[in-house]
Amino acid sequence: MNTVIIIQARVGSSRLPGKTMLPLGEEPLLLRMIERVRAAKTSKTIVVATTEEEADDQISELCITEGINIYRGHSTNLLDRHFKAALNYDPTIVVKIPSDCPLIDPGVIDKVLDFYIMNMDKYDYVSNLHPASYPDGNDVEVMTFNTLYRTWLYAGKQFELEHTTPYIWENPDKFRIGNVEWETGMNYSMTHRFTIDYIEDYMFIKAIYDELYPTNPLFSMDDILYLLEKKPELMEINRKYTGVNWYREHLNELKTITPDQTKVL
Numbered sequence: 001m002n003t004v005i006i007i008q009a010r011v012g013s014s015r016l017p018g019k020t021m022l023p024l025g026e027e028p029l030l031l032r033m034i035e036r037v038r039a040a041k042t043s044k045t046i047v048v049a050t051t052e053e054e055a056d057d058q059i060s061e062l063c064i065t066e067g068i069n070i071y072r073g074h075s076t077n078l079l080d081r082h083f084k085a086a087l088n089y090d091p092t093i094v095v096k097i098p099s100d101c102p103l104i105d106p107g108v109i110d111k112v113l114d115f116y117i118m119n120m121d122k123y124d125y126v127s128n129l130h131p132a133s134y135p136d137g138n139d140v141e142v143m144t145f146n147t148l149y150r151t152w153l154y155a156g157k158q159f160e161l162e163h164t165t166p167y168i169w170e171n172p173d174k175f176r177i178g179n180v181e182w183e184t185g186m187n188y189s190m191t192h193r194f195t196i197d198y199i200e201d202y203m204f205i206k207a208i209y210d211e212l213y214p215t216n217p218l219f220s221m222d223d224i225l226y227l228l229e230k231k232p233e234l235m236e237i238n239r240k241y242t243g244v245n246w247y248r249e250h251l252n253e254l255k256t257i258t259p260d261q262t263k264v265l
Contacts, residue, residue: 001092001093001117002045002089002090002091002092002093003042003043003044003045003091003092003093003094003095003113004044004045004046004047004086004089004091004093004094004095005037005044005045005046005047005095005097005109006047006048006049006082006085006086006094006095006096006097007030007033007034007037007046007047007048007049007097007098007099008049008050008078008081008082008096008098008099008164009030009048009049009050009059009099010050010051010053010055010056010059010075010099011053011055011056011058011059012051012053012055012056012075013197015197015198016196016197016198016199016201016202019100019196019197019202020059020099021058021059021062022202024102024205024206024209024213025209025210025213025214028062029102029196029202029205030048030059030062030099031062031066032102032209033099033101033102033104034046034048034066034068035217035218036102036103036104036105036106036218037097037104037106037109039106039218040106040107040109040110040113041106041110042109042110042113042114042117044095045069045089045091046068046069047069047070047071047085047086047088047089048063048068048069048070048071048099049070049071049072049073049081049082049085050063050070050071050072050073051072051073051074051075051081052072052073052074052075053075056072060072069089071084071085071088073085076161076162077161077162078161078162078163078164079151079152079155079160079161079162079164079165079167080152080161082094082096082148082164083148083149083151083152086145086148091145092144092145093113093116093117093142093143093144093145094142094143094144094145094148095109095113095140095141095142095143096139096140096141096143096164096165097109097139097140097141098139098195100137100195100196100197101137101138101139101194101195102137102196102205103137103138103194103195103205103208103221103224104137104138104139104140104194105138105220105221106218107220107221108128108134108138108140108221109140111128111180112126112127112128112140112142112180113140113142115178115180116142116178119178120144122176122178123176123177123178124143124144124146124147124168124175124176124177125141125142125143125144125147125165125168125169125175125176125177125178126141126142126143126177126178126179126180127139127140127141127142127165127169127178127179127180128140128179128180128181128182129141129169129179130169130177130179130256131179131181131189131261132187132189132261133181133182133186133187133188133189134182134188134189134221135188135189135191135192135193135194135221135224135225136188136189136190136192136193136194136195136242136243136245137193137194137195137196138194138221139195140180141165143165143168147168147175150174151164151165151167151168154167155167157253159249159250159253159254163246166254169256170254170255170256172256189243189261190242190243190260190261190263191242191243192225192228192235192242193238193239193241193242193243193244194208194221194224197241197244198238198241200237200238200240200241201238201241203237203238204234204237204238207234207237208224208227208234211227211231212224212227241265242263243262243263244262244263244265245261245262245263247261247262248262248263248264248265
């Protein structure tokens with residue numbers, strides 16, 4: 001079984017330009033995130049999928065220098081970029097993890113992948129997002145290559161192309177959908193924000209790294225939550241953005257997303 005994890009990354013973020021290259025522990029954020037993805041125990045190939053824009057030359061150069069697989073493709077059609085990046089590696093399973101998750105827990109990656117592998121005869125697509133329960137920024141989506149191929153063939157709405165997988169989870173009549181919920185039974189998806197879209201998110205993530213990385217480079221989600229219990233003031237850094245996600249821009253189009261799963265700024 002050939003598992004390919006694709007991390008979409010670019011420099012030209014509209015809300016926080018250059019976020020993938022911001023420093024965390026003296027290395028670019030993207031490298032720190034890949035360090036965490038690599039720590040997942042499941043055998044896999046990791047590919048960074050960036051654009052052909054000149055601005056993203058620095059991502060390509062970084063990956064080449066660090067020996068990381070790189071694919072360059074369409075700047076706005078992320079579904080096309082994801083599919084063609086995967087195509088180069090003859091995958092059985094394709095995993096989508098966005099580059100704005102530098103605090104992702106390797107153990108969460110393994111839980112979602114293990115669940116899919118143990119139930120691969122039952123599901124075409126498994127994530128921990130539909131519905132979400134983990135702290136925002138632990139996003140893992142697993143699909144068969146055939147599922148990705150069918151999506152690439154038939155998805156046509158702009159938000160489906162831009163966000164890669166909505167055509168799958170918006171069509172449970174066409175695909176067998178599975179979900180992994182946080183085993184604690186809690187739902188922190190709208191209250192704890194470990195992702196990066198705004199400068200306050202970066203300040204929060206940097207504060208977490210500064211606290212935990214020096215003594216435990218592969219600190220877990222539980223380590224972060226324990227730190228936040230001891231220092232609740234850290235939660236205030238990006239609190240105004242908790243619950244904010246891209247769903248808010250497409251509530252009139254999304255069939256499976258309800259208003260309580262996003263927050264409007």
